[in-house]
Amino acid sequence: MFAVLTLNCSDKRGIVADVTQFLYKVGGNVLDSQQHREELGNQFFMYVKFDIKDLTCTRKELQEDMSSIATKYDMQWKLSFSDNAKKMAIMVSKYDHCLYDILLRHKYGELNTEIALIISNHLDLENVAEHFGVPYFYIPRSRANKEEADQKALELFQSHQVDFVVMARYMQILTPTILNEYHHRIINVHHGFLPAFKGAKPYHQAYEKGVKLIGASSHYATEELDMGPLIEQETARVDHSYCVEDLVRLGRSIESKVLADAVKAHSEDRIIVFNNRTIVFS
């Protein structure tokens, strides 16, 4: 049982000492800590994972005491506990490779999360959800009804107490209805090496350009299509002999990988977004 604290603020001498001293005093044992500093904006970032089995105060007191330190340094911060796994919603369309990948990793215990539900605009993958025992909700979605569809999805998220959303090749552009409610908590996977090949048919674009590596990128979804903060990227080597279908085939594994890495990092509270870039502690 451990807790994770992430924070960022203007850099100043003494932050690390103050934070670790505080944790020591309340019986926390630092298991891992990482720092980062950005020259631009003189910003300091910190990640601390600490054992809480010998905690000498309540979690509420921990929160309050940490709040005092945060005020002193004007910090953005977050504190979470390992026994309080995040609840995840998955949105899918018809492609199942990212879905299988996440469900299997979850089954293997790689992701400390709970998969609350799967939402799809198609019925195709209901049997996959069933196979893994996850509730599946079919919400058709068209240009005409997308507001209502997202409203319905949002209600499901809320009734299931969903913490974050994973677009596992959902292939739809979410409306602000959901985006605003889950700011920097919606993870999307794009089948291109962003910022190249934004938007539709990235593999066709890549083929025509004659690239020698294809890419996949996971990022937080924002209103601007495929422009949210990048979380993970991966490439795979191709050559002239690969037709578009080959790129699609090869792409499946790197899409699955970058999405899974992003889901794992987010669920373990290892990501801080700053200036549209992500700090992803390892």
Place this chain on the structure above:
Amino acid sequence: MFAVLTLNCSDKRGIVADVTQFLYKVGGNVLDSQQHREELGNQFFMYVKFDIKDLTCTRKELQEDMSSIATKYDMQWKLSFSDNAKKMAIMVSKYDHCLYDILLRHKYGELNTEIALIISNHLDLENVAEHFGVPYFYIPRSRANKEEADQKALELFQSHQVDFVVMARYMQILTPTILNEYHHRIINVHHGFLPAFKGAKPYHQAYEKGVKLIGASSHYATEELDMGPLIEQETARVDHSYCVEDLVRLGRSIESKVLADAVKAHSEDRIIVFNNRTIVFS
């Protein structure tokens, strides 16, 4: 001693049989052959490397006979001989990593080429040229005199019978004077994952975007900046902790690699350009 034949034409049954039969008849022994087919445009591409030590005709006759076959199929084709190594010119500015890399690979016998000369708009790297015993020509270049500078360079290329040109981080945009004369025979390296991060300061662009992999791309230089046919690309993993200087440092090795691979492929006549894409036989 071997020869390399590359060709492309509209696809038709019988090409492979005709070509290999012809080579057999004149005493050539096929060492390696590769084909490629593009659905779009029904285009056929072929690479044949064949031993010529038992050739029963002269090289001139070989050329003429091949010419007849080429006419029959309306082929683009090229025939070269291994004992007739290509002459290469290198253009550099102040960065030396790609230059060292090429000179060392040449020394190790990796590149079947002759390094005819090095041209630079600075004096900085003259000692490197000296160390490796390659003639070095200093041609200052500014917005004002770039036409003359390129004219001078072109004259040097011609007097040295240069076959192809390598821009080893030359950091200058060549004028049509050279570009037209050496169409698809000028290899450039760009320190970004094209088509992303074209133009100036790609590592700064990459940093700001917060990419998780940086890239380097080698391509044939054309009039449109960083848009010529891609030859090779490579990426290297980075994270939030890499500042721009770190990207520059890490980039050196992938820049060197993609440029060297392109130089090797070009010098071995393994590249055909079609529809602004390269077919690079392996």
Place this chain on the structure above:
Amino acid sequence: MFAVLTLNCSDKRGIVADVTQFLYKVGGNVLDSQQHREELGNQFFMYVKFDIKDLTCTRKELQEDMSSIATKYDMQWKLSFSDNAKKMAIMVSKYDHCLYDILLRHKYGELNTEIALIISNHLDLENVAEHFGVPYFYIPRSRANKEEADQKALELFQSHQVDFVVMARYMQILTPTILNEYHHRIINVHHGFLPAFKGAKPYHQAYEKGVKLIGASSHYATEELDMGPLIEQETARVDHSYCVEDLVRLGRSIESKVLADAVKAHSEDRIIVFNNRTIVFS
């Protein structure tokens, strides 16, 4: 619809011309051909994929005519037809990641094979087989009964006309009963970078050695444990912070990949074994 011809023999001038000329005469259109030559033993290897839709002879005649050429050059050869997909058996124990990976790739049409059956020494993965609609046979296996178990498996292979066998983390050492019957047609995956870390608990061995990359290897199973001809290998970066469980987790994806690549290459008749090494045409 196409056919694939693979062959090897002592190198001699004229083989490529003879083979391609022969194919041309019977109406075959070469789609792809690759050659390889080993200095040691002066051995020549060839792969030809050719379109057979305009074939002017029967398949039987094709076989016979090819047989004459083969006799002339004393070739080892094989001819197969794309509409005659190979039948594959999968053997599994309790780990399901390689099994899911193969079943999904099969579903996506990546593997031109038929999955005839799954055999396991445990009941655990029956529901996976069911989910994908593949027959599942439970054959318990212990030190005492392994001969009978393998005999049973072999009978199932034969009654299902199985062409090749995939050990998807079967974790058992097959007896000669099966090995001899399916010589160089049984593909195994080992979770180590062979020849390092042979045998049991390779991830523990790797951890203790403190390697900085872990590996996975697919190979043809032979009587000597983990010593059969290597087909594909892959590595993944690790560091001191990875405990054995982390290596196991990370290993899943590279194990799946090397096994899938081997299955694909074998099912497409792209592999020739010579001197305990594999030639894998691309």
Place this chain on the structure above:
Amino acid sequence: MFAVLTLNCSDKRGIVADVTQFLYKVGGNVLDSQQHREELGNQFFMYVKFDIKDLTCTRKELQEDMSSIATKYDMQWKLSFSDNAKKMAIMVSKYDHCLYDILLRHKYGELNTEIALIISNHLDLENVAEHFGVPYFYIPRSRANKEEADQKALELFQSHQVDFVVMARYMQILTPTILNEYHHRIINVHHGFLPAFKGAKPYHQAYEKGVKLIGASSHYATEELDMGPLIEQETARVDHSYCVEDLVRLGRSIESKVLADAVKAHSEDRIIVFNNRTIVFS
């Protein structure tokens, strides 16, 4: 200007707090800190990089105060200062690729070290040393005189105050004379993926085994050949078409890379050896 503190000891609550608090009190500003824990042996490892420009005590006092903390926890520890660059000796034979790589990286400012001297058992690379302005000492070495040769080398190391030694493809087995004096301070590069392919001619071994990836490994040299603690490893993809010479060619870049990474990590005091494994902080 900064300092680096590395330490390890049995794990206990309070270490991180104590160390960071101590640094804070003397005016150090933590720039980066990393921890690691090994279950086996309950061992705790720590790396702290801290700014010392506002230090309120002398460096000697810093050492003394740290010594008290170390005593309290029974720590192994080391403290170094960035303005006190380590002095490196390079040992080479006839291969120059690792040598060029290190000299260039040093020139680019990638390595915070001073290159004190180069020692070789051949005269071949003297001109490389000259080109980069580094003293070169020729010490012939044979089975008969290796003790004297190493004695001579050791004397040169001592007279040049050498902190650590880099065997840049030195291809000689050092005697205990040097090994004992520079325990865990001699970095070697082996052109094989250790623990596979130890000893002589690893590329020949790899070729015969038919591996699909070749590897290179950097490690601390110890008395047992190629068995010292691994520091970095890298692999490169090959296939059946690569002959031994191709492996040698391809190997040059991964050998250079793993050696350079090891030199950089060692010179920045980011490595701790424990149980024959390295902890390499990033």
